[in-house]
Amino acid sequence: MLQYLVILLDDTSASFCHYHVTKSTPRLMPLDTLKRGIRFGMIENLMIQFIYPNHALPQEYLEVIDTIDHSDIKPLAGDNADADIIVTDNWESDVSKLRDAVVVLRTCWAQFREHYSQLNNWLAVAKRLNVVVTDVERLNDDDREQYKAILETLSKEVEKLYVEGKSPQFNLLTDRMVLTEMNNCNAGDTTITLAPDGKFYICPAFYYDGENQSVGDLDNGLDIKNRQLYSLDHAPICRKCDAWQCRRCVWLNRKTTLEVNTPGHEQCVAAHLERNASRDLMLSLRSRGTFLPDKEEIKELTYLDPFEIATQWN
Amino acid sequence: MKNNQIKPNKIRENASPWQGGIAKSITFIVTKDCQLACKYCYLVGKNEKERMKWPVAKAAIDYILSHEEMFPEASVTWDFIGGEPFLEIDLIDQICDYLKTEMFRLNHHWFNSYRFSFSTNGINYHTDKVQAFIKKNITHLSIGITIDGTRAKHDLNRIWKGDAQPERGSYDDVVRNIPLWLEQFPNAGTKVTISSADIPYICESVLHLYSLGIHEVNINCVFEDVWQEGDDKRFEDQLMQLADAIIDGGYYANYACSFFSEYIGKPLDPVNENQNWCGAGKMLSIDAAGNFYPCTRFAAYSLREKRPIIIGNVRDGIDKNKLRPFLTLDRMTQSPDKCKTCEVASGCAWCQGENYDAAATPTIYQRATAICLMHKARVRANNYYWNKLYRKLELEGSREDFEKNKPQVKPIDC
Ligand code: SF4
Numbered sequence: 001m002l003q004y005l006v007i008l009l010d011d012t013s014a015s016f017c018h019y020h021v022t023k024s025t026p027r028l029m030p031l032d033t034l035k036r037g038i039r040f041g042m043i044e045n046l047m048i049q050f051i052y053p054n055h056a057l058p059q060e061y062l063e064v065i066d067t068i069d070h071s072d073i074k075p076l077a078g079d080n081a082d083a084d085i086i087v088t089d090n091w092e093s094d095v096s097k098l099r100d101a102v103v104v105l106r107t108c109w110a111q112f113r114e115h116y117s118q119l120n121n122w123l124a125v126a127k128r129l130n131v132v133v134t135d136v137e138r139l140n141d142d143d144r145e146q147y148k149a150i151l152e153t154l155s156k157e158v159e160k161l162y163v164e165g166k167s168p169q170f171n172l173l174t175d176r177m178v179l180t181e182m183n184n185c186n187a188g189d190t191t192i193t194l195a196p197d198g199k200f201y202i203c204p205a206f207y208y209d210g211e212n213q214s215v216g217d218l219d220n221g222l223d224i225k226n227r228q229l230y231s232l233d234h235a236p237i238c239r240k241c242d243a244w245q246c247r248r249c250v251w252l253n254r255k256t257t258l259e260v261n262t263p264g265h266e267q268c269v270a271a272h273l274e275r276n277a278s279r280d281l282m283l284s285l286r287s288r289g290t291f292l293p294d295k296e297e298i299k300e301l302t303y304l305d306p307f308e309i310a311t312q313w314n
Numbered sequence: 315m316k317n318n319q320i321k322p323n324k325i326r327e328n329a330s331p332w333q334g335g336i337a338k339s340i341t342f343i344v345t346k347d348c349q350l351a352c353k354y355c356y357l358v359g360k361n362e363k364e365r366m367k368w369p370v371a372k373a374a375i376d377y378i379l380s381h382e383e384m385f386p387e388a389s390v391t392w393d394f395i396g397g398e399p400f401l402e403i404d405l406i407d408q409i410c411d412y413l414k415t416e417m418f419r420l421n422h423h424w425f426n427s428y429r430f431s432f433s434t435n436g437i438n439y440h441t442d443k444v445q446a447f448i449k450k451n452i453t454h455l456s457i458g459i460t461i462d463g464t465r466a467k468h469d470l471n472r473i474w475k476g477d478a479q480p481e482r483g484s485y486d487d488v489v490r491n492i493p494l495w496l497e498q499f500p501n502a503g504t505k506v507t508i509s510s511a512d513i514p515y516i517c518e519s520v521l522h523l524y525s526l527g528i529h530e531v532n533i534n535c536v537f538e539d540v541w542q543e544g545d546d547k548r549f550e551d552q553l554m555q556l557a558d559a560i561i562d563g564g565y566y567a568n569y570a571c572s573f574f575s576e577y578i579g580k581p582l583d584p585v586n587e588n589q590n591w592c593g594a595g596k597m598l599s600i601d602a603a604g605n606f607y608p609c610t611r612f613a614a615y616s617l618r619e620k621r622p623i624i625i626g627n628v629r630d631g632i633d634k635n636k637l638r639p640f641l642t643l644d645r646m647t648q649s650p651d652k653c654k655t656c657e658v659a660s661g662c663a664w665c666q667g668e669n670y671d672a673a674a675t676p677t678i679y680q681r682a683t684a685i686c687l688m689h690k691a692r693v694r695a696n697n698y699y700w701n702k703l704y705r706k707l708e709l710e711g712s713r714e715d716f717e718k719n720k721p722q723v724k725p726i727d728c
């Protein structure tokens with residue numbers, strides 16, 4: 001069931017996820033489209049998330065936005081006062097501006113590898129940190145070992161914070177410990193995106209992909225063909241998986257395997273390395289005393305890609 | 315005992331495919347050309363230009379044989395299709411010689427467990443080059459010649475290419491080669507494809523093929539959405555006539571027709587009978603450009619609406635990510651609700667390529683159901699067939715005998 005409506009206020013609205021914003025010329029969503037988008041969200045009972053560009057919005061836009069309960073996703077580079085989520089892809093960001101914020105840090109693998117040791121500064125100030133490795137689909141076998149080692153290092157930092165009595169939230173290491181079921185992006189299933197052109201997309205990535213991949217518009221409503229394929233029960237690999245923190249990015253799925261319901265190997269491996277690092281972290285914290293007593297232990301697995309056991313259920 | 319309550323473990327009407335289905339099928343699309351222009355042909359992009367060249371075939375073989383770990387199947391079927399494959403007999407001969415030499419040289423696990431397979435229109439079957447090839451490889455060969463039935467039925471669809479009027483059927487050009495073919499492959503079967511216009515000819519065509527000495531007739535309805543209102547009833551009538559003819563004429567003892575099977579028309583268990591039907595993805599096809607496909611039906615020349623699904627090429631190898639959807643696809647995930655709860659679901663086939671081509675989005679996960687009514691009609695006629703046959707056998711006291719010796723039909727690959 002749909003629950004969220006993402007509204008891209010501008011063609012250059014900041015990316016908060018794997019995709020790149022491929023448009024460089026600012027173009028605001030027409031005001032009338034914005035009003036109709038909000039109306040759609042109200043009628044369908046959807047929680048609206050606005051995605052902002054770097055540049056400031058005209059006052060009339062802010063007034064219209066304020067007519068509905070919503071959350072704001074804003075770039076660090078712009079005016080981010082009152083943002084619910086701040087996004088950046090700049091490792092050199094001034095972390096003091098991130099105090100108590102929910103932060104999304106987008107980074108390519110090469111940069112992550114180079115700068116990851118700075119993350120303890122980010123974790124120390126942010127209320128929550130989501131790191132998105134934007135080219136996770138390129139991780140090869142060597143990268144895999146390195147990613148594992150990096151997660152181990154970061155895990156020690158997180159553990160220190162817990163020992164100091166803090167409750168860090170870090171998507172790569174702490175989410176899996178607290179989850180009890182899949183918690184994916186759910187684009188196309190519970191979330192849909194409205195772009196400045198007045199059309200709906202599965203997520204912003206499909207808007208920026210170029211070819212017209214809309215799934216309806218404000219005039220005619222939503223028209224998501226084969227919608228069942230965006231739900232977990234129609235994803236033969238993912239529905240058997242317990243890397244519950246995984247984004248399960250349907251856009252990456254389509255890019256790597258040509259099917260929105262089938263993940264590529266690299267996405268699965270990265271998510272399992274995170275899952276396993278979460279397992280180790282949880283065990284380590286529990287060895288120090290009671291920790292998340294109501295949560296089950298994360299099981300040890302013999303694989304990093306659930307596809308490897310796919311034949312067992314086929 | 316009621317006739318339709320036979321214990322399944324007594325029935326062996328379908329012969330196992332070669333090597334019990336554990337053979338890898340690797341297909342060379344050697345040409346997209348054909349002498350014929352069959353009206354039901356799904357190959358929408360046939361042409362005379364795209365002929366495989368030796369360097370491409372060699373590169374494909376070198377890649378496949380040097381990646382033994384990616385092809386663990388105990389056996390291999392090297393399949394050659396077109397268009398009409400025998401138009402490229404020189405290339406095929408070169409490919410097969412190279413395969414044999416290389417499998418031997420590399421001590422490859424397929425060396426003693428391979429076969430070459432052909433699906434041909436039969437027109438060039440008697441030519442010197444094709445015959446020399448057959449003689450050279452006869453112990454590792456299977457060849458199917460497509461003949462649709464009576465002259466009227468065959469010539470309805472299987473016509474020569476060109477604009478000549480009236481259209482020229484190919485029946486005589488094929489039938490003259492049947493005796494030679496059956497002499498060389500006495501157990502060979504033929505494959506018949508039924509489309510809407512063919513329905514009135516089904517019964518007489520099967521009987522005609524039997525009369526030509528072909529003991530095994532594999533038939534299937536096309537998966538494309540070609541059916542007209544009332545076709546299911548007409549189809550059922552034809553199958554009932556055929557059932558009567560086979561039983562009354564006593565053909566059931568020595569001849570087989572894939573339409574009638576004791577396994578079809580039952581509900582399927584959602585968990586234990588959840589396998590995909592089609593083998594796409596477990597096979598590999600290679601075209602003239604050196605591209606790899608999960609099955610030939612995903613090459614551009616086979617598709618009406620969609621882009622081809624290319625899973626690699628002879629230079630870069632196979633992109634395993636592109637195979638994942640094929641290898642994890644199951645029946646329930648791709649089927650609409652009506653199929654999941656269908657009470658006569660068993661035996662209702664689908665083609666992954668047609669599913670993809672007909673789907674509302676570019677996915678292999680949307681099962682096309684254009685044959686739904688035809689399957690149900692087949693199930694009704696099939697029930698009639700077995701009820702009638704077993705009653706007859708019981709009255710004659712020959713049922714046990716029949717069970718032991720009944721003729722078998724190899725399952726159709728596609
Ligand atoms: S599908 Fe979801 S995870 Fe993937 S890019 Fe879109 S919003 Fe992000």
Ligand code: SF4
Pocket residue numbers: 592593594609610611664665666667668727728
């Ligand atoms: S049924 Fe179709 S898609 Fe499946 S293997 Fe056969 S030709 Fe290919």
